Amino acid sequence: MREIVEAGGLPLLTPVNEAWFTSGEVAIQCCASCTTLQHPPEEVCHACGGTEFEIRVLRPRGTVVSHTVVHHAPSPALAAFVPYTIVLVSLDDAPHIRVVGNIDGPVSIGMRVAAHWEEFPTDEGPTIRLIQWHRMA
Numbered sequence: 001m002r003e004i005v006e007a008g009g010l011p012l013l014t015p016v017n018e019a020w021f022t023s024g025e026v027a028i029q030c031c032a033s034c035t036t037l038q039h040p041p042e043e044v045c046h047a048c049g050g051t052e053f054e055i056r057v058l059r060p061r062g063t064v065v066s067h068t069v070v071h072h073a074p075s076p077a078l079a080a081f082v083p084y085t086i087v088l089v090s091l092d093d094a095p096h097i098r099v100v101g102n103i104d105g106p107v108s109i110g111m112r113v114a115a116h117w118e119e120f121p122t123d124e125g126p127t128i129r130l131i132q133w134h135r136m137a
Protein backbone atom coordinates (compact mmCIF):
# COMPACT_ATOMS: atom_id res chain seq x y z
CA MET A 1 0.00 0.00 0.00
CA ARG A 2 3.03 2.27 0.18
CA GLU A 3 2.48 2.80 -3.55
CA ILE A 4 -0.69 4.76 -2.81
CA VAL A 5 1.21 7.21 -0.62
CA GLU A 6 4.03 7.66 -3.10
CA ALA A 7 1.67 8.17 -6.03
CA GLY A 8 -0.33 10.82 -4.20
CA GLY A 9 -3.43 8.66 -4.02
CA LEU A 10 -4.51 9.74 -0.55
CA PRO A 11 -7.27 12.26 0.08
CA LEU A 12 -6.30 15.89 0.60
CA LEU A 13 -7.22 16.90 4.13
CA THR A 14 -9.34 19.96 4.79
CA PRO A 15 -10.84 21.25 8.05
CA VAL A 16 -14.15 19.79 6.84
CA ASN A 17 -12.97 16.23 6.10
CA GLU A 18 -10.08 15.79 8.53
CA ALA A 19 -12.07 13.94 11.23
CA TRP A 20 -13.41 11.50 8.66
CA PHE A 21 -10.00 10.69 7.16
CA THR A 22 -7.84 10.68 10.31
CA SER A 23 -9.87 9.64 13.37
CA GLY A 24 -10.13 5.93 12.69
CA GLU A 25 -13.77 6.19 13.72
CA VAL A 26 -17.09 6.55 11.96
CA ALA A 27 -16.93 10.32 12.54
CA ILE A 28 -20.07 11.80 11.00
CA GLN A 29 -20.92 15.50 10.69
CA CYS A 30 -23.81 16.64 12.87
CA CYS A 31 -25.25 20.08 12.15
CA ALA A 32 -24.95 22.31 15.22
CA SER A 33 -28.18 24.10 14.24
CA CYS A 34 -30.60 21.31 13.32
CA THR A 35 -28.72 18.10 14.44
CA THR A 36 -29.01 16.52 10.98
CA LEU A 37 -26.31 13.93 10.34
CA GLN A 38 -24.73 14.08 6.91
CA HIS A 39 -21.99 12.31 5.01
CA PRO A 40 -19.69 12.77 3.18
CA PRO A 41 -18.56 15.86 5.09
CA GLU A 42 -19.36 19.15 3.41
CA GLU A 43 -19.22 22.86 4.18
CA VAL A 44 -23.00 23.36 4.38
CA CYS A 45 -25.83 21.39 6.03
CA HIS A 46 -28.15 19.95 3.39
CA ALA A 47 -31.15 20.35 5.69
CA CYS A 48 -30.88 23.93 6.97
CA GLY A 49 -27.89 25.61 5.33
CA GLY A 50 -25.99 25.77 8.62
CA THR A 51 -22.22 25.90 8.48
CA GLU A 52 -21.27 24.82 12.02
CA PHE A 53 -20.86 21.13 12.73
CA GLU A 54 -19.99 18.79 15.54
CA ILE A 55 -18.72 15.26 15.05
CA ARG A 56 -20.78 12.27 16.16
CA VAL A 57 -19.02 8.93 16.39
CA LEU A 58 -21.32 6.14 15.25
CA ARG A 59 -20.83 2.41 15.66
CA PRO A 60 -18.71 0.90 12.88
CA ARG A 61 -21.42 -1.48 11.75
CA GLY A 62 -23.85 -1.59 8.90
CA THR A 63 -25.45 -3.38 5.96
CA VAL A 64 -24.23 -3.52 2.37
CA VAL A 65 -26.73 -1.76 0.09
CA SER A 66 -24.65 -1.82 -3.10
CA HIS A 67 -21.29 -2.99 -4.37
CA THR A 68 -19.17 -2.93 -7.50
CA VAL A 69 -15.86 -4.24 -8.73
CA VAL A 70 -13.38 -1.64 -10.01
CA HIS A 71 -11.45 -2.97 -13.02
CA HIS A 72 -10.08 0.34 -14.32
CA ALA A 73 -8.12 2.33 -11.75
CA PRO A 74 -9.50 5.87 -11.37
CA SER A 75 -5.99 7.03 -10.47
CA PRO A 76 -2.51 5.74 -11.31
CA ALA A 77 -2.04 5.36 -7.54
CA LEU A 78 -4.61 2.55 -7.54
CA ALA A 79 -3.45 0.71 -10.65
CA ALA A 80 -1.63 -2.00 -8.69
CA PHE A 81 -4.80 -2.91 -6.79
CA VAL A 82 -7.36 -3.57 -9.54
CA PRO A 83 -9.61 -5.41 -9.53
CA TYR A 84 -10.93 -4.41 -6.11
CA THR A 85 -14.41 -4.26 -4.61
CA ILE A 86 -16.15 -1.18 -3.26
CA VAL A 87 -19.23 -1.35 -1.07
CA LEU A 88 -21.87 1.19 -0.11
CA VAL A 89 -22.84 0.59 3.52
CA SER A 90 -25.92 1.83 5.38
CA LEU A 91 -24.90 2.50 8.98
CA ASP A 92 -26.81 0.81 11.81
CA ASP A 93 -26.93 4.03 13.85
CA ALA A 94 -28.10 6.21 10.93
CA PRO A 95 -29.44 4.10 8.04
CA HIS A 96 -29.80 7.14 5.78
CA ILE A 97 -26.03 7.63 6.01
CA ARG A 98 -24.22 5.66 3.32
CA VAL A 99 -20.47 5.12 3.59
CA VAL A 100 -18.21 3.94 0.76
CA GLY A 101 -15.25 1.71 1.45
CA ASN A 102 -13.25 -1.24 0.22
CA ILE A 103 -13.97 -4.84 1.13
CA ASP A 104 -12.07 -8.07 0.62
CA GLY A 105 -13.73 -11.36 -0.19
CA PRO A 106 -17.22 -12.22 -1.39
CA VAL A 107 -19.92 -9.59 -0.91
CA SER A 108 -23.68 -9.47 -1.31
CA ILE A 109 -26.43 -6.93 -0.79
CA GLY A 110 -27.82 -7.23 2.73
CA MET A 111 -24.56 -8.62 4.11
CA ARG A 112 -23.76 -7.43 7.63
CA VAL A 113 -20.39 -5.69 7.84
CA ALA A 114 -18.10 -4.03 10.36
CA ALA A 115 -15.40 -1.46 9.76
CA HIS A 116 -11.71 -1.36 10.33
CA TRP A 117 -9.19 1.20 9.15
CA GLU A 118 -6.11 1.01 6.99
CA GLU A 119 -3.45 3.45 8.13
CA PHE A 120 -1.21 5.53 5.87
CA PRO A 121 1.38 7.54 7.77
CA THR A 122 2.31 10.67 5.85
CA ASP A 123 5.49 12.68 5.89
CA GLU A 124 3.54 15.85 6.54
CA GLY A 125 0.45 16.01 8.69
CA PRO A 126 -1.55 13.35 10.46
CA THR A 127 -1.83 9.67 9.58
CA ILE A 128 -4.58 9.03 7.05
CA ARG A 129 -7.00 6.28 8.09
CA LEU A 130 -9.23 4.90 5.33
CA ILE A 131 -12.30 2.91 6.23
CA GLN A 132 -12.44 -0.72 5.10
CA TRP A 133 -15.29 -3.17 5.58
CA HIS A 134 -15.34 -6.84 6.42
CA ARG A 135 -18.07 -9.44 6.90
CA MET A 136 -19.37 -9.32 10.44
CA ALA A 137 -18.62 -12.55 12.29
Ligand SMILES: [Zn+2]
Pocket residue numbers: 031032033034035036045046047048049050
Ligand atom coordinates in the same frame (compact mmCIF):
# COMPACT_ATOMS: atom_id res chain seq x y z
ZN1 LIG B 1 -28.67 21.82 9.68
